[in-house]
Amino acid sequence: MTAVTTAHPAGRRTTRDGFRQVLHAEWTKFRTVLGWVAGMGVATLLVVLVALLAGVSSDQKGSPPVPIGPGGEAVTDTCYFVHQPLAGDGSVTVAVSALDSSIPQGLGDLRPGVVPWAKAGLIVKESTRQGSPYAAIMITGGHGVRMQDNYVNDRAGLRGPVSAASVRWLRLDRSGDTITGYAGTDGTNWAEVGTARLSGLGSSVQVGLFVASPQVVDGMGTTGSVSTAAFGDLRLHGGWTGGEWTGELLGDHSPSFAGFPGNGSGSFTQSGGRFTVTGAGDIAPAVRETLPTGGTLNDILTTGTFAALIAVIVVGALFITTEYRKNLIHVTLAASPRRGRVLLAKAIVLGAVAFVAGLVGAVLAVPLGARLARANGVFIFPVTPWTEMRVALGTGALLATASILALCIGAIVRDSAAAVTSVIGAVVLPYLLIANPFMPASVANWLTRVTPVAAFAVQQTLVQYPQVASHYTPYQGYYPLVPWVGLAVLAGYAVAGLAVAAVVLHRRDA
Amino acid sequence: MRPALHAEWTKLRTVAGPGWLMLGMIAATVALSAAAASVVTCAADGCGGDPTKLSLVGVVLGQAPAAVLGVLVISGEYGSGMIHTTLTAVPHRVTAFAAKAITLTGVVAAAATIAVLGSLLAGRLILSHHGFTAAPGRPALSLTLRATTGSILYLTLIGLLSLGIAAVVRNSATSIGVILGLLYLLPLLAQAIGDPHWQRRLEQFAPMSAGLTVQATTDLGSLPLSPWAGLGVTAGWAAAALVAGGLLIRTRDA
Numbered sequence: 001m002t003a004v005t006t007a008h009p010a011g012r013r014t015t016r017d018g019f020r021q022v023l024h025a026e027w028t029k030f031r032t033v034l035g036w037v038a039g040m041g042v043a044t045l046l047v048v049l050v051a052l053l054a055g056v057s058s059d060q061k062g063s064p065p066v067p068i069g070p071g072g073e074a075v076t077d078t079c080y081f082v083h084q085p086l087a088g089d090g091s092v093t094v095a096v097s098a099l100d101s102s103i104p105q106g107l108g109d110l111r112p113g114v115v116p117w118a119k120a121g122l123i124v125k126e127s128t129r130q131g132s133p134y135a136a137i138m139i140t141g142g143h144g145v146r147m148q149d150n151y152v153n154d155r156a157g158l159r160g161p162v163s164a165a166s167v168r169w170l171r172l173d174r175s176g177d178t179i180t181g182y183a184g185t186d187g188t189n190w191a192e193v194g195t196a197r198l199s200g201l202g203s204s205v206q207v208g209l210f211v212a213s214p215q216v217v218d219g220m221g222t223t224g225s226v227s228t229a230a231f232g233d234l235r236l237h238g239g240w241t242g243g244e245w246t247g248e249l250l251g252d253h254s255p256s257f258a259g260f261p262g263n264g265s266g267s268f269t270q271s272g273g274r275f276t277v278t279g280a281g282d283i284a285p286a287v288r289e290t291l292p293t294g295g296t297l298n299d300i301l302t303t304g305t306f307a308a309l310i311a312v313i314v315v316g317a318l319f320i321t322t323e324y325r326k327n328l329i330h331v332t333l334a335a336s337p338r339r340g341r342v343l344l345a346k347a348i349v350l351g352a353v354a355f356v357a358g359l360v361g362a363v364l365a366v367p368l369g370a371r372l373a374r375a376n377g378v379f380i381f382p383v384t385p386w387t388e389m390r391v392a393l394g395t396g397a398l399l400a401t402a403s404i405l406a407l408c409i410g411a412i413v414r415d416s417a418a419a420v421t422s423v424i425g426a427v428v429l430p431y432l433l434i435a436n437p438f439m440p441a442s443v444a445n446w447l448t449r450v451t452p453v454a455a456f457a458v459q460q461t462l463v464q465y466p467q468v469a470s471h472y473t474p475y476q477g478y479y480p481l482v483p484w485v486g487l488a489v490l491a492g493y494a495v496a497g498l499a500v501a502a503v504v505l506h507r508r509d510a
Numbered sequence: 511m512r513p514a515l516h517a518e519w520t521k522l523r524t525v526a527g528p529g530w531l532m533l534g535m536i537a538a539t540v541a542l543s544a545a546a547a548s549v550v551t552c553a554a555d556g557c558g559g560d561p562t563k564l565s566l567v568g569v570v571l572g573q574a575p576a577a578v579l580g581v582l583v584i585s586g587e588y589g590s591g592m593i594h595t596t597l598t599a600v601p602h603r604v605t606a607f608a609a610k611a612i613t614l615t616g617v618v619a620a621a622a623t624i625a626v627l628g629s630l631l632a633g634r635l636i637l638s639h640h641g642f643t644a645a646p647g648r649p650a651l652s653l654t655l656r657a658t659t660g661s662i663l664y665l666t667l668i669g670l671l672s673l674g675i676a677a678v679v680r681n682s683a684t685s686i687g688v689i690l691g692l693l694y695l696l697p698l699l700a701q702a703i704g705d706p707h708w709q710r711r712l713e714q715f716a717p718m719s720a721g722l723t724v725q726a727t728t729d730l731g732s733l734p735l736s737p738w739a740g741l742g743v744t745a746g747w748a749a750a751a752l753v754a755g756g757l758l759i760r761t762r763d764a
Contacts, residue, residue: 035681035684050699050702053699053702053703054702054703054704057703057704057705057708057709058703058704058705059704059705059706060704295704299702302702303695303698303699303701303702306695306698307691307695310687310690310691310695311687313687314683314684314686314687317683318681318683318684321683325589373704376704378704416589416681416682416683417578417581417582417585417586417682417683417686419683420682420683420686420687421574421578421686424686424687424690425574428690428694429571431698432570432694432698435698435701443549
């Protein structure tokens, strides 16, 4: 008895069937099967090749440049602007008594309609250059008084629509770099709406009235709109003394401006202090729908990632079902009787390889695809290096999680055909549905919350803006869940799969 | 040939898998078609779109079980070693392979007929509640007939294409990955491509987007291919896969 114990020292015994050995055994199995290694290689290759194809085939050559805002984001900077240059500090006030919008119905037949984000008000803009810094106070078609600055910032003021019976008074004060917006109902009592700090504003700025009228969401598509506002009592105070007002349509050649509906045009009329201004377009961050020449890293990666998913799902399922088919599972379980550990070791090895495959694919695909697309005139929505890193790591994690899910289903059903079919089905079907441009936004967004395709959110690079009306759907590159939460949905399926597979593996005869 | 056919039919009939797959195909096709038909609504200025094609959209999903059956008919035998018995019983390998193809054709075509007619009926019933009853919403009978028979043929061809691919690849999981990738990935790739010329080329070439042009009954001018030519492309894919599979079965060690 003692002799046996000394022959197998306790320490050595534990290392023998320790977890490291199980892991090593699984790694050896994986790397020595050519087909599995090749499958992972194919996954990487698919990510890269599809990105190259998407880049090479894009065709936006000669498209006009996209205006870039002060924060580096793509913007749309189109409006009818009645302005004059004013130097130093000062103040401007105006009364808005009407904001009426028209939307084309059928073929160019303009009818009165509601454009929630139609804008009319006062603006202080560094210059008439596209994408220049600004601060504005405005009345909107359906969101009351707003103070907006530098395209992305938006603050709410007085509620309710404007009309001759409820006139809205607007005021903008400039003091150095600071612009303060006020609103009121009588022209004497003012409530501050917000303050904007526009860094690097020169002494002379363009000050005046503006009217913008963005596209409206109409069923599956969008329609252009045109809006007219009536202003009265336009007055300059403080250090500002008035000159001649000139009107012009800013950014009429911008790629995000689809033109006036019904062959209209922007205009303004002046009689004393009263102005009637007609305009279209929007001063806001650019969204995917309004920028037809735009592209995202998402576009470059997602289709290739989808292709790679099929490859890693096949490898993941085979990694365990092959053991059952070749009866190697008996040897595996005899060598390591604690079955849950075997499953865990397989998941770690498989997940690590799939992660590397996805990461390498994304790291190669993003710069190559983006460069080719840019060379073909596509404007890639700018991203921070952190976002780019998240997209690359997330692509690896997406492939890893999906392959682990396939492994678990393989362990549960033990049949490769059934495992591959069910996992691919669980990914392909919702993906096909969300990749369909005609899918209603509610259905598409629901699918990207609850099904495994939620994980594609990890590749999104676009931001939704509440102050811009658009179809924020996965097809356009907007996901309802934030990136890591989306991935967590898929991870949840994988963890549930692991738990069920561990129980089943433990209970069932191998 | 007849004993070989009888043997294949017996193999297919006596395991549960094929029956479930065909039931799955019918259920998937009808369910997706009905769901799609119930989602659409008619705009005030008339019903756009193609009601027949819409009623048959479930074929996009129903082709997956058909493809899996096509794969399992042969790769299942490689997996279990049954292929040795099969080829011992029918030493002329091309005959054995042809018997598989014929049996598969019969089974898939029969199930596809039920699936397609069921979809069409469901679509008609649901769409008529959505205002598609007006004359412009009803295409000519001959066009509907073409869409119907075309869809049945399409599903059958997908089964045969899968059989051919599985005969080449042998491993069932890999075969299913390859065939589902071929069917679903290529149309997505066409979406990812920006250049309309390349896009059209890919749509003319991909087995799914080309083959499903046979379902169109309106707006025929905008199709990448004429309907029957599109189905011809799918048939070409199936024929090429079957020839490659047949040759490899003849020359390779089982």
